[in-house]
Amino acid sequence: MALNKLLAMEVFVSVVETGGITRAAERLKLPKATVTTLLQKLEATLHVRLLNRTTRHVSTTADGAAYYERCIGILASIRETEETLAKQRSTPRGRLRVDVPTLMARSVFVPALPDLFARYPDIELALACNERRADLLEEGIDCAVWSGDIEDTRLVARRAGFLYFATCAAPSYLATHGQPQHPHDLAQHRCINRFAPGTGAVAPWTFSREGERAEAVFPSYVALDDENSYVAAAEAGLGIAQIPAFVAKEAIERGALELVLGDWFAEPAPLSIVYPQNRHLSNKVRVFVDWVADLLRQHDGIQLRSTLPQINRLHATAH
Numbered sequence: 001m002a003l004n005k006l007l008a009m010e011v012f013v014s015v016v017e018t019g020g021i022t023r024a025a026e027r028l029k030l031p032k033a034t035v036t037t038l039l040q041k042l043e044a045t046l047h048v049r050l051l052n053r054t055t056r057h058v059s060t061t062a063d064g065a066a067y068y069e070r071c072i073g074i075l076a077s078i079r080e081t082e083e084t085l086a087k088q089r090s091t092p093r094g095r096l097r098v099d100v101p102t103l104m105a106r107s108v109f110v111p112a113l114p115d116l117f118a119r120y121p122d123i124e125l126a127l128a129c130n131e132r133r134a135d136l137l138e139e140g141i142d143c144a145v146w147s148g149d150i151e152d153t154r155l156v157a158r159r160a161g162f163l164y165f166a167t168c169a170a171p172s173y174l175a176t177h178g179q180p181q182h183p184h185d186l187a188q189h190r191c192i193n194r195f196a197p198g199t200g201a202v203a204p205w206t207f208s209r210e211g212e213r214a215e216a217v218f219p220s221y222v223a224l225d226d227e228n229s230y231v232a233a234a235e236a237g238l239g240i241a242q243i244p245a246f247v248a249k250e251a252i253e254r255g256a257l258e259l260v261l262g263d264w265f266a267e268p269a270p271l272s273i274v275y276p277q278n279r280h281l282s283n284k285v286r287v288f289v290d291w292v293a294d295l296l297r298q299h300d301g302i303q304l305r306s307t308l309p310q311i312n313r314l315h316a317t318a319h
Helices: 005-018 021-028 032-046 062-090 102-119 171-177 183-188 227-235 245-253 283-298 309-318
Strands: 051-053 058-060 094-100 123-129 143-147 155-169 191-194 205-209 212-216 220-224 241-244 266-276
Touching (some): 005 021, 005 058, 021 032, 058 062, 094 283, 102 123, 102 227, 102 245, 155 171, 183 205, 191 227, 205 266, 220 227, 227 241, 266 283
Parallel strands (some): 094 143, 191 220
Antiparallel strands (some): 051 058, 155 241, 155 266, 205 212
16 A cells, blocks of 8 residues: 555654654554554655654654654645635635626626625625626636526536516507507517627517417617616617516516516526636635525526516416
8 A cells, every 4th residue: 555645744743742652643543553554664665764762762863853844844834725725715805807797787786795795705896797798718707697508618607597588668658659469560669679799780589478489680779789778778768678577677666667568478598607617616706606696596586586477477387
């Protein structure tokens, strides 16, 4: 069996400090025979005699005294390293760069940050709020929350649920243009579209109802790439929009928006926490990812536990 040099060093130091093999075995809670064997193997490996042994006392040789001083330094360094790592694990610290969708940052993340900092006061958060998918590795981003499918194999994607949508319009718009009865009717309405800032491509609208599915790109009365402006445009009466359900809930409750096409639901998008693959994931990233997952899992608006009863019913039927 190969010699466990670290254990042998600990045994040797204990023998020197206690003055005997029996007492060293008692201190380390090891059999006396194990202590004797480890000492013999250590001396054989080093090709030097470390101890002078008598029936009553054990003392170091000249080589043993020098080796003892080295062992003390090595073992102290190991303990210090272990204590430092344990402290870092119990108290995550450092700067975190995080990307989060704009509306989710405003309505979900920022209100919950006092809890994050109460738990981890030594974390410094740099929170970017946008809809783009940044290159996490290229831009040094530790973690992001994305909706939709994740195809980048360099990233770990931890599923956190789904992002649900509600089709809404302002009461002023509906009073002028009426209520659509079918998704196809949206072609005759003013629709507020989203477009990708990089390509300018307009995102399609999708709907489902009892096995029937509709998907189309409707003419843009106005198209936006910023989520805050998108919601503001809907509330201003510029047209019909598909808005995240956790945001629509608040706007509907204060009378700024109304639910339309109530028997159709907009298909949800997978919601994931993503971060670069790393076998040595830092503790600050690890605890933040766990915190985000717990936040999204408990958020009533994200999980549709107490959002819009009609949307809840439709999604429950669909899933």
